[in-house]
Amino acid sequence: MNVRTLCLGILSFAQMTGYDIRKLAAEGNFSHFCEANYGSIYPALSQLTKDEFVVFTDEALDGKPPRKIYSITEKGRVHLFETLNKQPGPDRFKSEFLFYSLFQDKMPASDFRKLLVRKIAETRDTLESLEKANDCCDHGPSHFALGYGVAMNKAVLDYLKKYLASFDTTQKEATESLSDKD
Amino acid sequence: MNVRTLCLGILSFAQMTGYDIRKLAAEGNFSHFCEANYGSIYPALSQLTKDEFVVFTDEALDGKPPRKIYSITEKGRVHLFETLNKQPGPDRFKSEFLFYSLFQDKMPASDFRKLLVRKIAETRDTLESLEKANDCCDHGPSHFALGYGVAMNKAVLDYLKKYLASFDTTQKEATESLSDKD
């Protein structure tokens, strides 16, 4: 699914600027399952305008900085739901952290522990923000997606915490068995 | 993390061809947390060769098709672990399925149900293959990452199954209340 469809979908909920779309996709309630940058959003909006799937009101009053508020058109709505009739592609998960974990045995134990602790903190933060959003806009269109994110992050947090505990136990045992030999 | 680092990391475990790297990243034990196509892998290997981080033996014997087996060099290994000393970037999750779910209320219930059922089947397949891999290469370097994937997919599967059940209950109630009014 390309950024054009993403923009069109977001605009089907409310009219907004390119800046707003980027905020939703990169920081807001949609950010845990999609992403887009200015560098793809603005060209996408230009193309959507050309295709007459969206229109914008140029709010350039009183010498204020131009502010293009985009709205979806009927034609755009039709196109969106045609697109949505196709099978969705597979989920994509990329984790630099998990890639790093492949080299766990080749780095000092304390280094990997730091990675674990940091990841736990990050996951906790993500989980909290998703739970807050889920409580807040209950019954909204993103309720299902937020619940999905909560379930995923809970499981990950649990896995990481258990791994950290077993990691520390193993390290302690290794130290003790080392001091036995001294 | 770029494809160059990905290739270098994979080659630090074993020498192999570009084709093999792509298989590992797109279908193998690493595929649930990273991805790369030929279009980025082959240029990456060229660059790594230029930088002397890898070397290849050109196995073009007896007029056979050329087959470049890449190996990491000592220089490459040093570079890899320098890179691995930096903080890993955040995980990225993209889900077209979750994007589609935003429009749940705007499509026929049976359409969304189909999406759910399909997603459940896919997740079950992914989970099974991850569990199999995890049993198989226990204690290998990807053990932690596989366990992470298993935990995540288990949670997702559980969430989806519960949602489907509640979905069907709601639909049934809606139908009954409709027939009451008839």
Add this chain to the structure above:
DNA sequence: ACAAAATATATCAATTCGATATATGGTCTA
């Protein structure tokens, strides 16, 4: 013996990322 699938390298247009440039409005504080 033949067809189909897997192995293997490579390239290319289209897309997307990530960073940066530019400019205004609002808020905080010394």
Add this chain to the structure above:
DNA sequence: TAGACCATATATCGAATTGATATATTTTGT
């Protein structure tokens, strides 16, 4: 109240990546 700083907002550009395709040989299945 001046200055600093951050949020809002549009836009562009080189670099990186995707996704599809071309080509050719070997292996596997029937």
